[in-house]
Amino acid sequence: MTLAALLVVGSGLFVLGIVTAVQRRSLIGMALGLVLSCGALIVLASALFDLTGDEPSTGQVVAVAVIAFAAAGAVLLAALHLAAARANRGAEDLEPW
Amino acid sequence: MNWSGLVFGASAALALGAGAGAAFARRTRHAVVALAAAMCGVAGICLTLGNDFVAIAALTVLGAGVPSVLLAAVLLAPPAEPDLRPGAARRAVLAALGAVCFGALALLLTRTPWAPPGGSRQTQIEWLGSRLLTDHLLTLGLVCLMLATAAMGAVAVLRARRAGPR
Numbered sequence: 001m002t003l004a005a006l007l008v009v010g011s012g013l014f015v016l017g018i019v020t021a022v023q024r025r026s027l028i029g030m031a032l033g034l035v036l037s038c039g040a041l042i043v044l045a046s047a048l049f050d051l052t053g054d055e056p057s058t059g060q061v062v063a064v065a066v067i068a069f070a071a072a073g074a075v076l077l078a079a080l081h082l083a084a085a086r087a088n089r090g091a092e093d094l095e096p097w
Numbered sequence: 098m099n100w101s102g103l104v105f106g107a108s109a110a111l112a113l114g115a116g117a118g119a120a121f122a123r124r125t126r127h128a129v130v131a132l133a134a135a136m137c138g139v140a141g142i143c144l145t146l147g148n149d150f151v152a153i154a155a156l157t158v159l160g161a162g163v164p165s166v167l168l169a170a171v172l173l174a175p176p177a178e179p180d181l182r183p184g185a186a187r188r189a190v191l192a193a194l195g196a197v198c199f200g201a202l203a204l205l206l207t208r209t210p211w212a213p214p215g216g217s218r219q220t221q222i223e224w225l226g227s228r229l230l231t232d233h234l235l236t237l238g239l240v241c242l243m244l245a246t247a248a249m250g251a252v253a254v255l256r257a258r259r260a261g262p263r
Contacts, residue, residue, distance in 0.1 A: 009112065013116050018195070019191060023121070027176075028129070028170060032132050039116075039159060047146070057225075057228075061228060061236060063143070063148065064240070067158050068243060070159055070163065071244070074167060075163075079250070082173060082255060
């Protein structure tokens with residue numbers, strides 16, 4: 001496992017996330033792209049901070065922040081998707097609780 | 098090749114393969130399952146780097162929690178199928194553009210002369226907790242604020258009622 005291999009994997013995952021967000025039509029698809037891109041950022045931050053520079057472990061702090069950002073964004077997009085579906089259909093059975 | 102290399106190779110293949118599945122699966126629920134598998138691959142990569150806490154957080158939050166929420170949303174309100182934008186030409190152009198972007202990004206990152214590693218590497222969870230509560234306290238506060246805002250925003254969006262009689 002080398003730094004170059006980690007960077008290539010992170011780059012591939014990031015581009016896949018962007019392609020997912022562009023290619024899909026629904027808000028859920030955008031959430032998928034967001035989470036995939038955040039996974040790539042976790043890999044890149046872990047690799048760059050752990051294997052280069054003088055702050056070898058700051059990547060973990062960055063990764064925790066990125067995980068929280070991905071979770072917050074995905075929950076918001078899922079809520080917006082449900083709200084949009086409820087507004088479009090006027091259905092009463094889309095209450096999530 | 099040692100065990101770490103094997104785990105890294107399997108995790109990288111899982112992350113990229115499942116990521117491609119999430120990007121191009123025709124049904125949204127299949128894409129969500131592929132996303133969960135891709136995040137398991139990301140967790141495996143973090144595990145090979147020695148970042149145990151990040152691996153567990155990625156596995157539980159991004160590999161289980163977020164896909165569960167998205168799957169529930171898909172089952173409650175299924176999006177139009179197929180979820181992919183129509184047009185084979187558009188898909189081909191997007192795939193070519195993605196390949197070019199991937200090549201450029203990978204070349205840029207691998208050709209950059211990164212500084213050699215220095216300092217003592219810490220991977221203990223206690224160390225991470227102490228850093229979060231001392232040097233990165235502002236980061237922790239902002240993360241908590243962001244999560245609270247997202248939760249309140251989601252509740253506000255879902256509790257909103259249309260004006261006027263139904």
